[in-house]
Amino acid sequence: MNTAQRLQSVKEYYFSSKLREVKQLITAGKPIINMGIGSPDLRPNQEVLQALVSSLEDQSAHQYQSYQGIPELRTAISAFYQRHYQVSLDADKEILPLMGSKEGIMHISMAYLNKGDKVLVPNPGYPTYSSVSKLLEAEIMAYPLDEKKNWCVDFEWLEQQDMSEVKLMWVNYPNMPTGAKLSADDYKRLVDFAKSHGILLVNDNPYSFIANDEPTSIMKYVQPTDPVLELNSISKTFNMAGWRVGMLVGAADTLQEVLKVKSNMDSGMFYGIQKGAAKALALSTNWFEEQNTVYNKRKDLVCKIADHLSLTYNKDSTGMFIWCKIPSDKTADQIVDQLLYEFDIFIAPGHIFGSQGDRFVRFSLCVPEPKIEEALKRVQSR
Template identity: 30%
Template sequence: MSRPEPSRRLQNLSSAIFSEMAQRKQEAARKFRVIDLGIGSPDQPPAPHLIQTLTEAVQRPDVYGYPLSEGSPRFRQAVADWYTYRFGVALDPQREVHALMGSQDGLAHLAMAWVDPGELVLVPDPGYPIYAASVQLAGAELYPLPLRAENGYLPDLEAIPAEVRQRAKLMILNYPNNPVAAVAPLAFFEQVVQFAKRYGIIVAHDLAYSEMAFDGYRPPSFLQAAGAKEVGIEFNSFSKSFNMAGCRIAYVVGNERIIQPLAVLKSNIDYGVFHPVQEMAIAALEADMSGRYRNPVGALYQERRDVLLAGLSRIGWTIEPPKATMFVWAPIPAGWSSRQFAFRLLEEAGVVVIPGSAFGREGEGYVRIALVKQADELLEAVRRIEQSGILQQKPPQ
């Protein structure tokens, strides 16, 4: 009897580079105290009042039953209230808000809920890996939307071939963007709405970095664009905005008809987010709306951005400062591939960054640097990069 093999749908998933970087990190750790600027996991805990809310909630005996998959009524109301407060967007908490176990949960299952084999999804390139992976897991086809510096890392909708526009069923967007750290103006979202209406395309926007913005910039919601709720939905998360990455709570909001198939799929997979974590999330939104607590994430990552980019500029690596996210999208010296540069940086400086090619073909020529260490560690990373001489080295042949 032949030996069983894993499902073919797993073959195109892009975890290989992350696994390879983890293995190379272990090897480098024999030589260095490695500074890991690879994975975008917040290094700070939630605010004390949120931890206190969670601590009190888990002591209640009535919170250990199955929660509702869609989220508690209080949670959905808090999300709707916050969207009105933050973006001026009105949401029906019963029909237009649904809880998720992290935004990746919703993004991973959206294509399964909406597309069949042979149907087409428009996916940003470079893009967060789950976008392409979700399409592949659903057995559908993807069409990459190139995000290039000359276009401000916005997709050129008019450059999409006519037959692709006609076939496309779903478009995934993400601003502020991971990995390229670009932002999108509301005018672009208005163009997307018109494009989606013209061709009957569902729009799914990932807004996970809405509160991680700098220099007074306030990222808009896709749902602020006129008519957006007619064609789209939006994902947002507590992971980055409130340092709750391990809590696994997020939500999707917007068009009820688009959310409902995802809700049906999820109701067959899980029983929802643990009640005390929902209470913690409610407390985060309520404190933000009340003004009693100033969310520090924007200021924290702005300081780190400034420290890192000033240091890199001093040693000859000049990078455009991002307006948002916890990442820096850094062009590498000519002649290197992004994998070669990232591997050499780890081997000679003990600094982990992610090759841009891990996020798609258009990511070649860049590396993604995560601002997930304190300022002194970022300065140490700069010192090591300078000492390694990699910026002046000839690339491998």
């Protein structure tokens, strides 16, 4: 049976295929340390687990749930945005809970993109922005992020391009994979840029709390009629990636359009998961401090590994990855393969995030300290 033509434009997600190989190596007895993927290994808060468990006996716990999430979750998201970002959102109209922010990328794209529309995606950037655009037969316009400009949006470059057919722009700050942050001025410039060119701007913001003590949101710089949305997620912030809870926030009418797509694709999120997510969003600031203490210790160790391999990095970067530049005599694949086959350590090559990542590799901090210490010993052994 021939597949739809659109499938020819995308490959299986890198981690989906590479992790198969890594699993095979593990099955063959290799003691692989996986420093490739950003799946938090730390536990969610105990109160969150308790909220899920105790919700199981609630009367409607096992029925279909609202397409817009339970009011308690929307209220918790609204309070979270107010408390941490000083952004006021109407819990009934300006918040749409999602099953992870990844699905939001598809929903927004399906709601707004026609075949041939142009989409601005960051290079390097989260591969899903491009793959979803390709699945919808939109045209990708990759905008370069450059190490020399601290991986920030290059407005001069953007202003030199023809924006007439651009419909949608993805930005992701704090940035994955580079760990860069954006200044308040740059957020404002982005909003102005989107407004002046009639582009729907979406900031993807899942990393704002990780190794970062100044969490912010693009919504701070947005007026109610501006064409700007933000995706956020509890996956990384609360160690709940497998729960699949994210959120989209922005203007009520735009969210209604996205809901037309979403409500035809799922039938609501499991009640207990929503109760747990609401509890997580209300956790005190101690939670973030505790997580970051762990991440900072891990970061120090990963930096030692990078030093040993003559990789360079910016230690002040945010997020749960260390983005390392490789020496000029090597390729990223050579380093990834060397680590995998000689040292049983899996890391990600930068090129999977776009050509601007060619000279980089990415280490994840989602690995317990003793394992990072073991990885360090392995690389120091030769």
